[in-house]
Amino acid sequence: MSKKVVTFGEIMLRLSTPGYQRFTQAKEYNATFGGGEANVAVSLANYGINVDFVTRLPENDLGRACKMELQRFGVGTDKIIYGGNRLGIYFLETGAVSRGSKVIYDRAYSAFSEIKPGMIDWEKVFEGADWFHWTGITPAVSQGAADVCLEAIQVANRMGLTVSCDLNYRKNLWKYGKKCHEVMPSLVEGCDIVLGNEEDAAMALNIHPEGVDVTAGKVEGAAYESVSRQIMAKFPKVKKVITTLRSSINANHNNWAGVLWDGKKLYESRHYQITHIVDRVGGGDSFMGGLIYGLLTYQGDDQKALDFAVAASCLKHTIPGDFNMVTVDEVEKLMGGDASGRVSR
Numbered sequence: 001m002s003k004k005v006v007t008f009g010e011i012m013l014r015l016s017t018p019g020y021q022r023f024t025q026a027k028e029y030n031a032t033f034g035g036g037e038a039n040v041a042v043s044l045a046n047y048g049i050n051v052d053f054v055t056r057l058p059e060n061d062l063g064r065a066c067k068m069e070l071q072r073f074g075v076g077t078d079k080i081i082y083g084g085n086r087l088g089i090y091f092l093e094t095g096a097v098s099r100g101s102k103v104i105y106d107r108a109y110s111a112f113s114e115i116k117p118g119m120i121d122w123e124k125v126f127e128g129a130d131w132f133h134w135t136g137i138t139p140a141v142s143q144g145a146a147d148v149c150l151e152a153i154q155v156a157n158r159m160g161l162t163v164s165c166d167l168n169y170r171k172n173l174w175k176y177g178k179k180c181h182e183v184m185p186s187l188v189e190g191c192d193i194v195l196g197n198e199e200d201a202a203m204a205l206n207i208h209p210e211g212v213d214v215t216a217g218k219v220e221g222a223a224y225e226s227v228s229r230q231i232m233a234k235f236p237k238v239k240k241v242i243t244t245l246r247s248s249i250n251a252n253h254n255n256w257a258g259v260l261w262d263g264k265k266l267y268e269s270r271h272y273q274i275t276h277i278v279d280r281v282g283g284g285d286s287f288m289g290g291l292i293y294g295l296l297t298y299q300g301d302d303q304k305a306l307d308f309a310v311a312a313s314c315l316k317h318t319i320p321g322d323f324n325m326v327t328v329d330e331v332e333k334l335m336g337g338d339a340s341g342r343v344s345r
Helices: 036-046 061-072 137-141 143-158 180-188 198-205 221-234 283-297 302-316 328-335
Strands: 004-008 012-016 030-034 050-054 089-093 102-106 131-135 162-166 193-196 240-250 253-261 266-268 272-274
Touching (some): 030 061, 036 050, 036 061, 036 283, 131 137, 137 143, 143 180, 162 283, 180 198, 193 198, 193 283, 221 240, 221 253, 221 266, 240 283, 253 302, 272 302
Parallel strands (some): 004 050, 012 089, 131 162, 193 240
Antiparallel strands (some): 012 030, 089 102, 253 272
């Protein structure tokens, strides 16, 4: 029997400068769509998983274009609700070498930011579903979005769904009067699977790694076991804690890996050298999409699930845009050690 996943969050119009141009240089922008939970949904649809994306869109041409783009990739859109006046936007300037990328958000008063509890019938949304995924971006958008996210988690818990969270701390979003660590713990309490990195754990949960310097060019996976233990101790429902390990040599060259703690054993993936990054935005979302697919498909084999997530995300760094448009075969080929990039004829 196939599994069904539901993701919830805001999707935005993404306007990126061409190539590596700066905002002050660009005379035109490339328009696509993207957002953490929508990116996860597209990954899962590409892998053949039945997935619905839930959000609130304005009932105008931009909202319709966004919905059509999701449908193009096979994501279920019939649970989307409508209202408000505008679609959120984010602007992206892609960095190079020692100049990092920049993001400017324009999502105040978006249709999604004005969402309120009671607007979505979560029991109906979760009918036949097995898994619910959200990220820390959603409760950062507004108090209403945080309240609806908690509403969804509570219903998912009552209905027996697996709940996953990517902590995803975004300092530029927490603007409505509450700090991240004041909101996130009550949401994480209802989660079974938690993904994050050292900054996410510190800012969202006030949990800190020991002996880690991410600016040193090398990150040791074993250093994160203490963080995982602390998360499980603080949130007893959590069954697995996953940490992405990214050390940045420069904007185009990153080391990439991941670890998974199941409460007893720490699994560590292969380490990838990504030396010519095309687009790293959506990298964490592609990891989460790969992880959900791996945990659903390779049940009982956490090592393989982790390896799939890391390989999937490695490939995302080669693809422009938020969405990770790769297949299971391509990911498994990289998992098997074939990173040659040779032409497939």
